[in-house]
Amino acid sequence: MRIKVLGTRGEIEESAPRHSRHSGLLLDGRLLFDLGEREFLGEKPERVFITHLHPDHAFFVIKPAPLGVPVFAPETRAGVPEVTVFPGEMSYGGYSILAIPTHHSLKVKSVAYLVEKGGRRLLYTGDMFWINKEYHPLLRRIDLVVTEASFLRRGGMIRRDRATGVAFGHAGVPNLVELFRRFTTDILLIHFGSWFYGDARTSRRTLAALGRQNGVNVRVGYDGYELDFGDLRKASHKS
Ligand SMILES: [Zn+2]
Numbered sequence: 705m706r707i708k709v710l711g712t713r714g715e716i717e718e719s720a721p722r723h724s725r726h727s728g729l730l731l732d733g734r735l736l737f738d739l740g741e742r743e744f745l746g747e748k749p750e751r752v753f754i755t756h757l758h759p760d761h762a763f764f765v766i767k768p769a770p771l772g773v774p775v776f777a778p779e780t781r782a783g784v785p786e787v788t789v790f791p792g793e794m795s796y797g798g799y800s801i802l803a804i805p806t807h808h809s810l811k812v813k814s815v816a817y818l819v820e821k822g823g824r825r826l827l828y829t830g831d832m833f834w835i836n837k838e839y840h841p842l843l844r845r846i847d848l849v850v851t852e853a854s855f856l857r858r859g860g861m862i863r864r865d866r867a868t869g870v871a872f873g874h875a876g877v878p879n880l881v882e883l884f885r886r887f888t889t890d891i892l893l894i895h896f897g898s899w900f901y902g903d904a905r906t907s908r909r910t911l912a913a914l915g916r917q918n919g920v921n922v923r924v925g926y927d928g929y930e931l932d933f934g935d936l937r938k939a940s941h942k943s
Pocket residue numbers: 714715758760761831895
């Protein structure tokens with residue numbers, strides 16, 4: 705498997721030359737995870753998988769219109785006939801794809817996608833602050849986790865709905881690294897929040913150091929970043 709990161713910018717005003725596009729992760733030039741920009745359709749993906757219907761992951765929610773490609777998401781969207789509900793798991797073109805529910809928003813459902821092919825395993829999380837423990841056994845021996853970096857500070861930004869007590873928001877990068885280091889040795893960060901943009905060089909160093917402290921390789925994505933799974937160590941030694 706080979707990935708290409710199409711966008712690394714979170715839902716923010718800030719932008720920088722290599723961090724200007726919203727979320728999109730292309731796998732082997734065939735499968736696209738998240739569709740944060742219309743231009744990503746120019747990659748001609750065979751199928752698109754959306755983590756959640758926020759506009760920085762699904763550009764079409766702002767102005768719904770037909771897309772011309774099969775799109776799977778946790779929910780349908782009026783005005784976009786190609787969007788169907790992802791069935792939970794799917795085999796397609798030699799890939800097995802499993803949706804794992806994540807905690808992120810009160811208004812939209814969200815999932816992470818676990819993709820496996822040829823014995824290599826990729827987890828792409830979208831935005832999140834937690835994955836329920838019952839799903840953790842599914843996350844063993846992952847070669848690469850691609851996750852979000854909206855907030856550098858521990859705790860991120862998690863709020864609670866006053867009426868229901870249900871939490872929503874984003875974990876901090878330290879929390880995500882501590883969660884995923886149990887399942888992988890390689891974490892690729894994308895979806896950068898405002899904190900990243902002031903001094904991107906320092907931000908990259910901070911993230912690499914955080915990885916070292918946690919015994920994992922933290923990679924800092926950028927728009928156009930590519931990685932071949934053949935260049936990763938086999939994820940056999942992590943439970
Ligand atoms: Zn987002």
